[in-house]
Amino acid sequence: MSTTADSHSAHSTHPGAGASGPGMPSSSTTTTTAPAASARALTKTYGRGDAEVHALRGVDVDFAAGAFTAIMGPSGSGKSTLMHCLAGLDTPTSGSVVLGGTEITGLGDTALTRLRRDRVGFVFQAFNLVPTLTAEQNIVLPLELAGRKPDRAWLDEITATLGLTDRLKHRPHELSGGQQQRVAVARALLTRPDVVFGDEPTGNLDSATSAEVLGLLRRSAREMGQTVIMVTHDPVAASAADRVVLLADGRLAGELLDPTVESVTNALAALSAPGAADAAGTFDAPADGGR
Numbered sequence: 001m002s003t004t005a006d007s008h009s010a011h012s013t014h015p016g017a018g019a020s021g022p023g024m025p026s027s028s029t030t031t032t033t034a035p036a037a038s039a040r041a042l043t044k045t046y047g048r049g050d051a052e053v054h055a056l057r058g059v060d061v062d063f064a065a066g067a068f069t070a071i072m073g074p075s076g077s078g079k080s081t082l083m084h085c086l087a088g089l090d091t092p093t094s095g096s097v098v099l100g101g102t103e104i105t106g107l108g109d110t111a112l113t114r115l116r117r118d119r120v121g122f123v124f125q126a127f128n129l130v131p132t133l134t135a136e137q138n139i140v141l142p143l144e145l146a147g148r149k150p151d152r153a154w155l156d157e158i159t160a161t162l163g164l165t166d167r168l169k170h171r172p173h174e175l176s177g178g179q180q181q182r183v184a185v186a187r188a189l190l191t192r193p194d195v196v197f198g199d200e201p202t203g204n205l206d207s208a209t210s211a212e213v214l215g216l217l218r219r220s221a222r223e224m225g226q227t228v229i230m231v232t233h234d235p236v237a238a239s240a241a242d243r244v245v246l247l248a249d250g251r252l253a254g255e256l257l258d259p260t261v262e263s264v265t266n267a268l269a270a271l272s273a274p275g276a277a278d279a280a281g282t283f284d285a286p287a288d289g290g291r
């Protein structure tokens with residue numbers, strides 16, 4: 001599939017700068033940094049015999065450092081499975097995943113647990129905050145569990161950027177849904193993870209709050225150089241990303257750079273059409289990691 005290649009674009013805290021447009025040949029991108037995450041020949045098969053489901057059928061994809069990427073595709077196309085394999089939450093059947101320069105396929109449970117704790121941030125649809133802890137205590141919890149002290153300056157910067165400074169002593173039930181999700185984003189950013197994974201992070205939010213949280217994820221990529229990978233069904237959410245990776249029937253089906261609501265909606269409609277998975281690759285598919 002031509003959406004993937006071994007060339008990666010430059011890491012930049014401003015991935016929009018010099019972004020390759022749709023159809024831009026891969027030779028025009030500069031290779032300076034390894035991707036934050038990549039999958040090679042990734043397969044995942046659930047069940048056996050008649051119950052066998054091929055959730056991933058050989059996915060090759062790179063996620064450039066400092067870029068905000070959305071993973072989209074029809075229901076059952078393998079989005080969550082890909083994200084779970086990339087994040088060390090699920091074990092692929094074959095193929096490899098490299099996260100922040102570490103080959104994670106083959107790591108044992110203990111190493112994977114440590115990797116998820118130290119090198120990955122998660123923002124889920126359900127905010128998953130501990131109700132008895134304050135916002136600040138929730139934000140620092142993963143670091144404290146890891147026996148590490150938070151970097152106070154970084155914590156202050158993140159909470160100021162997310163507009164949480166005057167909410168840090170509040171408990172989750174005293175915060176709005178948007179504020180709770182901002183706490184979850186702050187918690188994910190604090191460890192400076194290789195990748196922040198979002199699983200429908202705006203799924204529980206109204207459209208205004210959703211736009212705010214998406215803006216924050218975008219700024220984390222642009223201003224903090226944070227790599228963000230988000231699974232979503234929502235073309236509006238996906239249009240906040242620098243790049244959309246499209247899956248269909250467990251395979252990569254193309255990608256969109258600088259997506260708009262319209263381009264994402266059109267691409268999804270085309271993928272949902274009968275026989276669309278066989279016509280994969282008909283979308284703009286520059287062969288770089290996106291930025």
Ligand SMILES: Nc1ncnc2c1ncn2[C@@H]1O[C@H](COP(=O)(O)OP(=O)(O)OP(=O)(O)O)[C@@H](O)[C@H]1O
Nearest residue numbers: 046047053055073074075076077078079080081082
């Ligand atoms: N634990 C499991 N056991 C068996 N089959 C599974 C399991 N998890 C996922 N699948 C199957 O694998 C395929 C891909 O699932 P996955 O959840 O990755 O798709 P998705 O694109 O995220 O779907 P959705 O948009 O509906 O959330 C589906 O056919 C699904 O039913």
